[in-house]
Amino acid sequence: MTADQVKGKGFRGALRYNLQKVDQGVAKILDMSFTSGKEDAIMQEVALVRMLRPSLQKYFYHTSLNFPPNENLADEQMNIIANEYLNNMGFDQHQYAIFRHFDADHPHLHILVNRIGYDGKVVSDSKDYQRSEQVLRRLEKQHGLTEVISSRQAQERAMTKNELEMMKRTDEPSVKMKLQVLIKNVLSEKPAATQFIQQLEAQGINVLFNQASTGFVSGISYGYEGMLFKGAHLGNAYKWQAVKNVISYEQERDRTAIYQANLRTREQPSARTGQSAGGGTATGADADTKVTAGNRKDVQQGTGKLQDQIGKANRKYKQAAGTDGQHGNQPRLSDTKDSQQRGTNLQGQPSGRQQVGYQALPDSDLIGSLLGTDHHAGDMDQTALNEFKRKRKKRKGQRMG
Known part of the structure; x- marks a missing residue:
């Protein structure tokens, strides 16, 4: 039960x-x-x-x-x-x-x-x-029921429901089951640590040890057919604490061989089981990094689009300003003297400022909203602003007089 x-x-x-x-x-x-x-x-x-x-x-x-x-x-x-x-x-x-x-x-x-x-x-x-x-x-x-071996006593992890269904469909054991058999056969020979690694690699099994800088090993994982399993996922018999008691292992003697085995395993393609070839699962830090990187990419793309729109507007502004400039009549934003004449230059032709404000900046509403301004770009007329300041200063002087 x-x-x-x-x-x-x-x-x-x-x-x-x-x-x-x-x-x-x-x-x-x-x-x-x-x-x-x-x-x-x-x-x-x-x-x-x-x-x-x-x-x-x-x-x-x-x-x-x-x-x-x-x-x-x-x-x-x-x-x-x-x-x-x-x-x-x-x-x-x-x-x-x-x-x-x-x-x-x-x-x-x-x-x-x-x-x-x-x-x-x-x-x-x-x-x-x-x-x-x-x-x-x-x-x-x-109650005289079938006694189930506890997880603490179990040396091998049993098949999951999905593995059982897959085995029924494909008529062959799961990757985990095949890996358990291969490792068990190697362990039965009680090899030295170096031979243990070599024999597993000869059968297509890459070994990844959790090795500290001091050489101390605290865990082991096995990569096989593009999938990576921690020892605990295969069963207690495949954990490092059990493995090191079966093989001949010495920390100082075998630290280089273990380090080199880790390098070879990390060069393998990423695993398909949600675990990376580097030994960590795709959840946690690795998954967060992927999500964060994706978000950064999205932000960069969005910023690039905005920069493109602003760049196009600037180019249109230069083109519009340069059109009149070719004839020596390039207007400045302060060319007009009266806000009633904003759409006309001194010769009665449409002014360059109006072209800049409405034609050369078709996306000025978008830019304005992004900058938080409530006014259209064409309303930002320096002459009108100066006129407003002058009148306000005059009214203030009259009140003081």
Whole structure:
């Protein structure tokens, strides 16, 4: 029997999922502490208990108990096992609901619990995975169920559901399984560290050690067929602590060979499993770097477009100003004397300033909005500004007189 645990902030989503399964006829309610099996009524009762600890965010606890296909127990026995599991995990004074599902190839239960008890106390989630395993092992013996080897005892990681499905489709073992076999064969010969590396590389396995500058090694990963696995992902027997006890290893003697093996591994193409050939996963710092680099690229592209638009406007300005300049009549922005004559130069022809303000700067509205100004570029007339200052100064003098 195995258990998958989830802790979260929301009770309603999981509750609705299980109630929908009941409505579809692929699940049933074995037991619950609520007075009604309706979603809204259950959530109202949950809300009342939550008031005892309103600051607690992750108050929801959900676990699924999974049995082997051959252990198709009666509802009553499964309900007893589920309640004993809850009591042993510390949920003896808490709201709960137990659902049995029939939508998989193995019998399983879904248990929804409020971590906040009726007395306001909260069940700690510290080391809850270890506690859950201990409870499961006791229940297996108590009820005569198939005993599952604990993760601490397991030397090899079992196939995942996806690996099993892929093996059915391709009729060949997964990369992880093939890697486990190859490494196990090399370890069975108990080679020296140098030979261990050489024999693995001869079979297409690149080794990456977590080596400090002092030469101390604290971990190991294996690259095979474009994928990179930490030793812990393959099983306890493939961790460095187990490997170094099998092979002949001395830190000072083997530090150069290990360093060179790391260089060869890092030269390999990046792994496909979400882990880089450098040994780190694509999550964390590496993923952040990629995202950040992408954002920087986007910003650079956006800035370049703006610079292009401004550059085009400047070129159009120079062209417009140079047109009149070819005839020796290039106007300045201060050529006009009256704001009523802004569209006409001294010869009665359209002025260069108007061309600059409206024709040579077709994107001036965009530039203005980016700069935060509320006025059109054509309104920024120095002569008009000077005239305004002169009149204001004159009015101020009159008031003082």
